[in-house]
Amino acid sequence: MTDFTPFEDLLRGHAGMLDDTAHDRWVRAQSLFEERAYREAAVLLTELINDSADVGHELTDVRLLLARSLFHSAQLDGTIRVATELLEHDPNEPYAHLLVGRALQRKGRREEAQPHLRLAELLGGYRT
Numbered sequence: 001m002t003d004f005t006p007f008e009d010l011l012r013g014h015a016g017m018l019d020d021t022a023h024d025r026w027v028r029a030q031s032l033f034e035e036r037a038y039r040e041a042a043v044l045l046t047e048l049i050n051d052s053a054d055v056g057h058e059l060t061d062v063r064l065l066l067a068r069s070l071f072h073s074a075q076l077d078g079t080i081r082v083a084t085e086l087l088e089h090d091p092n093e094p095y096a097h098l099l100v101g102r103a104l105q106r107k108g109r110r111e112e113a114q115p116h117l118r119l120a121e122l123l124g125g126y127r128t
Contacts, residue, residue, distance in 0.1 A: 022051065025044055046066060064095060068095075071102065093123075
């Protein structure tokens with residue numbers, strides 16, 4: 001019997017999609033996120049973004065879920081990077097501001113976090 005890593009087990013749980021489409025990977029990444037497999041979701045979402053680099057701004061939902069996955073897996077620098085990239089394409093995305101603000105707070109950079117947290121509240125009603 002073959003031993004699989006936890007990541008391989010999760011992917012096997014979403015089996016049958018070895019030669020899958022971008023949409024299949026997106027759906028699988030959403031499912032992994034819902035299962036709280038944040039690191040695994042982040043891997044798939046990063047691959048999806050890298051494979052779709054020419055699409056650019058059309059990947060807002062993918063970038064947002066990646067930033068959320070990174071935040072929930074305590075990858076704060078990655079959260080800030082991805083959410084900031086998202087804000088370059090869509091500066092009015094309230095949840096991206098919230099993620100940047102919360103990640104900066106967790107890193108002890110409270111003053112830098114405040115403008116993002118205020119924008120999150122103003123743009124989307126997210127209480128901080």
